[in-house]
Each structure stands twice: as C-alpha cells, then as structure tokens.
Amino acid sequence: MKNAYWLETYGCQMNKAESAALEKELIEYGYIPAHSPDDADVVIMNTCSVRKSAENRIYGRLGVYTALKKKKNFHLSITGCMAERLKDELIRQVPAVDSVVGTFDKKILPLILSGGGKERTEYTFSKFHGNGASAATFIPIMHGCDNFCTYCIVPYVRGREISRAPEELFEEIDHYLGRGVKEITLLGQNVNSYSHGETDFAGLLSLIAGRVPENIWVRFLTSHPKDLTDGILDVLSSSPVFCRNIHLPAQHGSDRMLAAMNRRYTRDYYMNRVRSIRRILPGATVTTDLMVGFPGEEEEDFRQLLDLMIEADFSESFTYYYNPREGTEAFKLGETVPHEVKITRLQEVIELQKKISRSLRKQEIGKTATVLAENFSKKGEGQLLGRTGQNEMVVFPVPAGRTGGSPGDFFKVALVSLSGNTFKGEVQS
Numbered sequence: 001m002k003n004a005y006w007l008e009t010y011g012c013q014m015n016k017a018e019s020a021a022l023e024k025e026l027i028e029y030g031y032i033p034a035h036s037p038d039d040a041d042v043v044i045m046n047t048c049s050v051r052k053s054a055e056n057r058i059y060g061r062l063g064v065y066t067a068l069k070k071k072k073n074f075h076l077s078i079t080g081c082m083a084e085r086l087k088d089e090l091i092r093q094v095p096a097v098d099s100v101v102g103t104f105d106k107k108i109l110p111l112i113l114s115g116g117g118k119e120r121t122e123y124t125f126s127k128f129h130g131n132g133a134s135a136a137t138f139i140p141i142m143h144g145c146d147n148f149c150t151y152c153i154v155p156y157v158r159g160r161e162i163s164r165a166p167e168e169l170f171e172e173i174d175h176y177l178g179r180g181v182k183e184i185t186l187l188g189q190n191v192n193s194y195s196h197g198e199t200d201f202a203g204l205l206s207l208i209a210g211r212v213p214e215n216i217w218v219r220f221l222t223s224h225p226k227d228l229t230d231g232i233l234d235v236l237s238s239s240p241v242f243c244r245n246i247h248l249p250a251q252h253g254s255d256r257m258l259a260a261m262n263r264r265y266t267r268d269y270y271m272n273r274v275r276s277i278r279r280i281l282p283g284a285t286v287t288t289d290l291m292v293g294f295p296g297e298e299e300e301d302f303r304q305l306l307d308l309m310i311e312a313d314f315s316e317s318f319t320y321y322y323n324p325r326e327g328t329e330a331f332k333l334g335e336t337v338p339h340e341v342k343i344t345r346l347q348e349v350i351e352l353q354k355k356i357s358r359s360l361r362k363q364e365i366g367k368t369a370t371v372l373a374e375n376f377s378k379k380g381e382g383q384l385l386g387r388t389g390q391n392e393m394v395v396f397p398v399p400a401g402r403t404g405g406s407p408g409d410f411f412k413v414a415l416v417s418l419s420g421n422t423f424k425g426e427v428q429s
Helices: 014-026 052-069 079-088 087-095 104-113 155-157 164-175 201-211 231-239 255-260 267-281 299-312 339-362
Strands: 004-011 042-047 075-080 099-101 136-140 181-185 217-221 246-247 285-292 316-321 368-376 381-386 393-397 410-419 423-426
Touching: 004 014, 004 181, 014 042, 014 075, 014 099, 014 104, 014 136, 014 181, 042 079, 042 104, 052 075, 052 079, 052 267, 075 079, 075 104, 079 087, 079 104, 079 155, 087 155, 136 164, 164 201, 164 285, 181 316, 201 217, 201 231, 255 299, 267 285, 267 299, 285 299, 285 339, 299 339, 339 410, 381 410, 393 410
Parallel strands: 004 042, 042 075, 075 099, 136 181, 181 217, 246 285, 285 316, 393 423
Antiparallel strands: 368 381, 368 410, 381 393, 410 423
C-alpha cells in the first residue's frame, strides 16, 4: 500500500479537530488511510501532554511501534503537545521515532514528510476540521492560552491566544451545514476569551445565532470562569440554537488553592457565575473539572472542595489528581501531598459526584427531552444512542414502522428510567 498513513489521536477535542484537518492535508498530498499500522508507510501520533498519565500511555504505544519497526520499515512521526514539549529529546529517548513535529507545524506535517517545509513560528488554522461523516463536528475558534495556571502545561505547548477571523469560521460552518451537520461545537482552550478585531465571544455568538437555522445545535468548550460574562449568557438565552449546558472548570473550592493555582477568581466569584447561569438559562446543566492533591492542599481545603460540589450541584465532574508537569510554576513546589492521600481524596470526590449526578438525573425521569441521535447503540439491536441539549446521554428504541430514524435525526424522547449514567427513553409521536 503506497503512501498509506495511520493516524492515532490522544487527548482533547482540539486534537481531534486538528487530526481531522491533518487527514485532509494528507489526502491532498496523495496519502491514503491504512487499514492498520501493519499496512502503513507512515504512522503519526497526535499527542497530549496535559497530564503525565497521557504521556505514559503514549510511551507505551511507542514501545509497540519500536517492536513493529524490527519487522517492517515505516516512518514514525510524533506531533501535538508532547512533541512540542519534548522536541528532539523524544528522538533521543525513543530512537524509533523518525520525526517530531510540534503544535505550530502540525498543519504542514505532510509537506515535512515529503522532505520540504520549514518550521513556523505562528499558529495557523486549517480551513476545515471535521471529517464530514457524522452529524456533529468540532470547529476551532481560537488557539492557545494566556492564563498560565500554575499547574498547566497548555500555554507552553499551545502558545499565546490567537482568535480565528469570523469570516473563516462562517465559511467552515456553512460548509458543514451544507453537508447535513446538525451539531457544531466551537472549540478553544478558553473560548470565551475569543477576540478578533471588535468581535468578542458574545458578539461572535450573536453572529452565529443570526446565520444558523433554529434546527441546529451549537455548543462550545471550554470556558474560563473569569471570562464568562452575563453578556455571553444573555446571548445564549436569546436563541434556541445554543445548548443548555455550560462546562465551567472550577478546579477547586478553596480560595487558598485557587490563588496558588493562579485561577484569578475566588470561590464566591465562581458561585456567582453558577447562579447567573441558572438565572439566565433556566434548566441548564453545569459540568466542571476538579483537581485534588495540588501542592499545599490541606484537609480543610479538600473539605471546601467537597462543599463547593454540593453547593454548585454539578451534573458531572471530570476529576483527577495533581500531576506535576515539568516547565510549569507548580512543578517548582514539589510534591507535598502523598500519593495515597491523593487517591483517597479523589475517590471521595468521585463517590460524591456519583451521588449528586444520580439525584439530579432522577429528577428528570418522566420529562420529555429533545435528543440528537449520534450512533446505534452497541448494547441493543434497533436502539439509538443520543444526547440531549443538556449533554445527557439517552438510549432509546426506534419505533416500529418509523422512517428516518437514524443517527443525525432529532427525536422527542420521554425519559423513563436510568441505567448507570444513561437515560432509557421512549420516542414520543
């Protein structure tokens, strides 16, 4: 198989969007997708560096490819955030790696593989980022981060904030709407710091609402609490295209920990944002990220984190324990919380969130929700798996005799019971 590529993607939705754009570039250069790594002439790993566990997983995969190289010849290229962080050190650590292409050069990787191209010093957006094969797509609107939270490697591997021109965004939005996409997720390390000319994030949302049909859903990820204004929430409330779910990473509930993390807000400020969401967007769900075990975290700090979870009533939390990342300010603090304490605290957070989530979901049973079907369920023949505007998963059977019941369709679904974190539903006529 000549010029066949195999692309693996790790990490966030931004990486997934950039991998989809990279595939388009590869195909334009004459590459074709391989059926497996065994068939590939080029293997590309688009990597994540946000946590040590992500890098450890990639190192494990590199071990697999090192073994495969003893059996066949192929080009092994590493791109993305881990490549940006380690650069040529990665080749010294893993000699099987043939090329390391950082975040800013990802777009021109096909040219680099062909023996041309020079490193760029400024990030540029691709024209299109989706694969056009599903009802939902990711569209990056900005890149990078200027916040420099003390634990976070992202500003160092993604660079400073760059916002995409509105007209470029609209071209991509129109492109996918013309191909039947029903849901668009706007992406950025901090979407609500978007700023291009005189257009801020609220202004961009207003423009999008004015050109997207009302039967299309629009989501966005991720928001920084300090930049989530009432003006943004007012725009969200003004149009039915915007889904009623806000992902608002809190990270912690202790002011002392928030200051040490350089989050630039207090617990009271954060809760003010949560109350504004629920006042301006009735029925909206709020999800979050929470970290335990940051250097200096005491038992009282941890209790304040648990209290925040109860007060904020998060529908879901993405939880993790602190991983020191070399190159960040927090790395200099060392590890002050024993690993076993981190694990114990993390488990307590997980159990509390399960209790809160189940309580909130039980309150939804008996209600009817609009659901966008995403896939056929793997657990039941004739079952569709979809998501509500509040980002809740629902599995439901397609009614007998119904035409057009497939992924990409909207359904009115009665939520009749729960199975784990997923609602079981029945389609309403």
